[in-house]
Amino acid sequence: ESIRLREAQQQSSRAEQALRVSTEGNAEYFLYSMKLVNGVAVPMIYNEASAAITGFTPFELMQNPPLWFELVIESDRDPMRKHHDRLLKGEEVGPIEYRIRPKDGKVRWILNSPALRRNAQESVIGYSGIVLDLTERKRLEEQLRHSQKMEGIGLLAGGIAHDFNNLLTGIRNNLALTLFDLGTNHPSVGNLLDAEKAARYGAELVGQLL
Numbered sequence: 001e002s003i004r005l006r007e008a009q010q011q012s013s014r015a016e017q018a019l020r021v022s023t024e025g026n027a028e029y030f031l032y033s034m035k036l037v038n039g040v041a042v043p044m045i046y047n048e049a050s051a052a053i054t055g056f057t058p059f060e061l062m063q064n065p066p067l068w069f070e071l072v073i074e075s076d077r078d079p080m081r082k083h084h085d086r087l088l089k090g091e092e093v094g095p096i097e098y099r100i101r102p103k104d105g106k107v108r109w110i111l112n113s114p115a116l117r118r119n120a121q122e123s124v125i126g127y128s129g130i131v132l133d134l135t136e137r138k139r140l141e142e143q144l145r146h147s148q149k150m151e152g153i154g155l156l157a158g159g160i161a162h163d164f165n166n167l168l169t170g171i172r173n174n175l176a177l178t179l180f181d182l183g184t185n186h187p188s189v190g191n192l193l194d195a196e197k198a199a200r201y202g203a204e205l206v207g208q209l210l
Contacts, residue, residue, distance in 0.1 A: 028049065028052050028053055028132075028133040029049065029053075029130055029131060029132040029133060030046065030047050030048075030049035030050040030052070030053055030130070030131050031045070031046075031047045031049070031128070031129070031130055031131075032045055032046050032047070032050065032128065032129055032130075032131065033045040033126065033127075033128040033129075034126050034127055034128070035125060035126035036088070036124060036125055036126050039088060041065070041084075041088065041126070041127070042065060043061060043062040043065055044062075044126070045058075045128075046058035046061045046062060050131070053100075053102065053108065053110065053131065053133050054068075054071060054100070054102045054103065055102040055103025055104050056102075056103055069081070071100040071101060071102065072098055072099070072100055072101075073098070073099040073100065073101060073107065076098035076099050079096070079098065080096065080098045080112075083096045087114055087116065087127055088124075090116065090124045092116065093114065094113075095111050095112060095113040096111070096112050097109060097110070097111050097112075097134065098110065098112070107135075108133055108134075108135045109133070109134040109135045109137075109138045110131050110132060110133055110134060110135075111131070111132040111134050112129060112130075112131050113129050113130050113131075113132070114127045114128070114129035115127060115128055115129060164202075165203060168199050168202050168203045169203070171195075171199050172196060172199045172200065172203070175192055175195055175196045175199065176196070178192060179192050179193070179196070
């Protein structure tokens with residue numbers, strides 16, 4: 001087993017452990033609540049934790065209802081708006097992941113999980129939800145994918161190196177037998193010795209992968 005392969009396996013194990021801790025730990029999140037006024041969502045509540053994720057205070061978010069949509073990365077706005085439109089129509093939608101660009105300019109991944117609120121007549125009067133910061137989890141997932149990829153490359157390289165080493169062993173053995181049969185005075189001995197030297201060097205390189 002090569003040193004590179006062991007390192008890749010160790011990196012993969014560390015990435016899996018970090019991802020598990022991130023998933024089980026207390027990630028940043030905030031709560032919000034909206035009411036519907038003439039079919040338009042109007043903010044009622046953003047708790048204090050919203051500032052840690054968005055960079056904007058609850059007051060700023062409530063005073064400027066379109067601000068949340070403006071924070072969403074442009075390429076993610078269309079699916080986010082379609083999800084929101086379905087919610088306003090009274091559909092029970094699930095969580096949605098998308099990216100936002102907070103006040104500090106650093107892109108964050110978030111998971112928005114809304115739930116409809118209805119009155120006694122079952123009419124939709126608003127929705128409440130929780131926004132979870134997935135940024136660290138996404139980073140760890142990417143790190144894990146990279147580690148697993150490197151582990152796979154290490155396994156592949158090790159297998160190829162093993163086969164190539166067997167091939168070089170056969171070549172070196174045949175060269176040794178040919179040199180023995182020809183004797184030291186044959187005109188081709190120099191070329192054969194060069195070939196044996198190259199094969200030996202190749203075997204040393206392959207040995208670094210095993």
